[in-house]
Amino acid sequence: MTPEQALTDTRAAIDEARAQLEAIATVAPGTATFENTFLAWYEAGQNLKQVTNYVFHLHTVLGKKDMQQMMSRIMAEATAYKAEGLHATRIAQVLRESANAPWVKELSPARQRFVQQTLQSMNDSGLFLTPEQQTRKAAIEKELSQLGFRFTAYVQNARHQWQLLIRTPAELAGMPRGWMQMAEGGGKQVSNDGQPAWLINLTTVPAAPVLRYCTVAETRRKCWLGTTSAGTDRAYDTEPIIKRILELRHELATILGYANFADMQASRRMMGCGQKALDFINDMLQKSKPAWDAYVAAELKRFSQACGKELTEVNPWDVEYLNRHLPPERSSFNINVITPYLQIDKVVEGLMNIWAGLLNLHIQELPTVCLKPGESPKPGVVETWHPDVRCFSVKDAVTGKHLGSFYMDILARPHKRTQAWCLPLRDGNPKSDGSLGEPHLAALMANFTPPQPGKPHLLNHGELYMLFHEFGHMMHMMLGHGELRAHCTAEVERDFAEMPSQLQESWIWEPEALATFTCHYATGEPLPDHLAQQLANTRGTNPIEMHIRMLCASKLDLELHMHYHDKCKDRPIDEVAQEILGPWLFPYTEQPPSEIRTLTYTMAEGYAAALYTYKWSEMLAADAMTRFKKEGVLNPSTGADYRRCILERGSSIPAMQQIRDFLGREPDSAALIERYSQHTP
Numbered sequence: 001m002t003p004e005q006a007l008t009d010t011r012a013a014i015d016e017a018r019a020q021l022e023a024i025a026t027v028a029p030g031t032a033t034f035e036n037t038f039l040a041w042y043e044a045g046q047n048l049k050q051v052t053n054y055v056f057h058l059h060t061v062l063g064k065k066d067m068q069q070m071m072s073r074i075m076a077e078a079t080a081y082k083a084e085g086l087h088a089t090r091i092a093q094v095l096r097e098s099a100n101a102p103w104v105k106e107l108s109p110a111r112q113r114f115v116q117q118t119l120q121s122m123n124d125s126g127l128f129l130t131p132e133q134q135t136r137k138a139a140i141e142k143e144l145s146q147l148g149f150r151f152t153a154y155v156q157n158a159r160h161q162w163q164l165l166i167r168t169p170a171e172l173a174g175m176p177r178g179w180m181q182m183a184e185g186g187g188k189q190v191s192n193d194g195q196p197a198w199l200i201n202l203t204t205v206p207a208a209p210v211l212r213y214c215t216v217a218e219t220r221r222k223c224w225l226g227t228t229s230a231g232t233d234r235a236y237d238t239e240p241i242i243k244r245i246l247e248l249r250h251e252l253a254t255i256l257g258y259a260n261f262a263d264m265q266a267s268r269r270m271m272g273c274g275q276k277a278l279d280f281i282n283d284m285l286q287k288s289k290p291a292w293d294a295y296v297a298a299e300l301k302r303f304s305q306a307c308g309k310e311l312t313e314v315n316p317w318d319v320e321y322l323n324r325h326l327p328p329e330r331s332s333f334n335i336n337v338i339t340p341y342l343q344i345d346k347v348v349e350g351l352m353n354i355w356a357g358l359l360n361l362h363i364q365e366l367p368t369v370c371l372k373p374g375e376s377p378k379p380g381v382v383e384t385w386h387p388d389v390r391c392f393s394v395k396d397a398v399t400g401k402h403l404g405s406f407y408m409d410i411l412a413r414p415h416k417r418t419q420a421w422c423l424p425l426r427d428g429n430p431k432s433d434g435s436l437g438e439p440h441l442a443a444l445m446a447n448f449t450p451p452q453p454g455k456p457h458l459l460n461h462g463e464l465y466m467l468f469h470e471f472g473h474m475m476h477m478m479l480g481h482g483e484l485r486a487h488c489t490a491e492v493e494r495d496f497a498e499m500p501s502q503l504q505e506s507w508i509w510e511p512e513a514l515a516t517f518t519c520h521y522a523t524g525e526p527l528p529d530h531l532a533q534q535l536a537n538t539r540g541t542n543p544i545e546m547h548i549r550m551l552c553a554s555k556l557d558l559e560l561h562m563h564y565h566d567k568c569k570d571r572p573i574d575e576v577a578q579e580i581l582g583p584w585l586f587p588y589t590e591q592p593p594s595e596i597r598t599l600t601y602t603m604a605e606g607y608a609a610a611l612y613t614y615k616w617s618e619m620l621a622a623d624a625m626t627r628f629k630k631e632g633v634l635n636p637s638t639g640a641d642y643r644r645c646i647l648e649r650g651s652s653i654p655a656m657q658q659i660r661d662f663l664g665r666e667p668d669s670a671a672l673i674e675r676y677s678q679h680t681p
């Protein structure tokens with residue numbers, strides 16, 4: 001695929017999509033069928049989606065200049081085409097009228113569901129609004145996007161610009177010499193008066209060590225203020241931006257027919273409405289309360305011992321300093337001791353074997369080649385974009401049916417996007433009725449450390465976790481099949497999308513699973529039982545404070561998006577946050593400004609009124625894991641149920657039904673609560 005070919009393909013796909021839309025817009029009343037309305041609407045633009053997926057993918061994995069330039073052109077043409085909104089109002093009318101036609105009631109359940117899904121997504125895109133409402137909606141969206149950028153810039157600038165200049169070394173008593181030299185160097189650059197000066201900031205001379213080592217409480221207090229006050233100072237105060245964003249989001253939701261923004265966000269998710277999400281978070285907070293209270297009491301006791309007096313609250317700038325003088329609270333199992341047992345090839349092979357066995361699949365590696373321009377591949381050899389890339393086919397172990405194929409490109413290299421992710425390249429539709437259908441195609445990407453000459457190629461525990469997590473997404477992408485291609489993807493309700501990945505990452509903590517892929521690079525021995533057991537115990541020591549912090553952020557996110565007018569509009573945001581989260585705040589002598597002031601996830605990115613999804617999918621995954629723990633983590637009949645009830649179904653039925661079918665009951669938070677409670681002091 002050359003950049004020029006990509007542009008040609010994009011233009012052809014746009015022309016094709018235009019013709020498809022034209023055809024739907026001219027469907028005469030009385031001649032409408034599912035195929036020439038709803039299905040045609042779905043198919044229009046599928047080829048465009050595919051070609052832009054390919055280009056986007058190659059751009060993120062290669063970062064080549066010619067591809068980057070071409071990608072900008074292609075994306076600009078694709079965006080311009082979408083902005084045309086060709087026949088949008090007319091098509092919305094055709095589809096809405098068709099939805100009321102008598103034939104809709106005769107459709108299969110999957111098709112009826114698709115009709116409803118399409119209408120709701122059209123509603124949320126504003127296609128049923130009056131022209132005046134559409135103009136207002138566009139203006140709100142434009143302003144929201146500008147506000148999001150400004151919010152992010154304010155947070156970044158505030159962090160970059162905070163600094164503290166110290167004039168007397170006595171104020172920095174206790175600081176290590178290396179740090180002092182760094183601070184002095186920074187001080188010289190900033191103060192031009194020739195007087196001694198030591199600089200502290202959040203980038204080059206970090207404030208964090210001051211909180212740990214400095215014996216002067218006042219200096220620690222100033223640094224604590226610096227690390228927590230981003231988004232509060234006059235130049236970069238994010239409060240007015242937050243309030244405007246909340247106000248506009250509320251207006252947008254009302255225009256589209258929702259009571260509030262949280263309802264709008266939850267409407268196409270498992271939760272259905274904001275209140276249900278809030279009920280879930282409140283319930284989790286209540287159930288976690290005993291563990292949280294025990295944790296707070298134990299912490300206060302430790303700090304009291306360190307100070308030699310009874311404390312009922314603690315200065316936030318003393319916490320790190322006191323911790324330094326106290327014995328570690330939790331057993332400190334060093335997770336890196338398992339690295340020598342994680343040889344990359346053995347782990348990948350083990351990963352495939354575990355899931356092939358559990359899901360009754362045949363996963364086979366295919367020969368690959370990375371060609372130079374002008375060369376063509378031999379038959380049966382898969383072309384890739386880089387020699388590191390491997391390719392696998394996934395077949396049903398019983399019928400031999402080809403369900404999908406995926407590329408695996410997991411080593412870091414220059415110009416590749418960072419982190420790990422899975423991307424569907426082509427949505428397949430492998431029919432369940434024995435006809436051929438079309439297999440899925442996807443890519444699993446990561447940035448693991450490449451091999452070093454003369455050294456064994458090992459993974460660390462974080463990389464192991466990422467690999468199993470992403471493979472959960474991959475199995476979800478490979479196995480969907482059913483009546484409609486639109487339902488065969490892993491694009492399920494967004495608060496369910498992380499469930500298979502969070503479930504499948506659990507296997508890296510299970511001794512029985514570890515035994516199948518760990519192998520010491522020098523001795524060839526599997527991970528010894530005592531290390532496997534210690535590793536399994538480590539999972540139980542998930543810090544309760546992180547759990548509560550996430551629940552608090554989710555609660556605040558929902559409350560603000562549901563109750564902007566009655567709770568937030570005319571009051572300081574920190575006061576509102578304290579009121580909402582009061583019982584869950586650690587007893588500090590002074591509370592830091594609310595986290596919402598810097599929370600780009602919910603203010604500027606896609607997690608508005610949706611932070612709860614992290615805990616929700618974690619809960620579902622922990623609950624689903626109880627079945628595997630009970631029946632065996634390598635038990636193929638449990639795996640077969642997981643495949644049948646969840647992975648195969650894509651979005652053809654509601655996710656809540658999928659999880660109910662797998663569990664044989666309603667989902668329950670007990671397993672997750674236990675995970676956070678069992679190792680609390």
Ligand SMILES: [Zn+2]
Pocket residue numbers: 469473498501
């Ligand atoms: Zn994920």
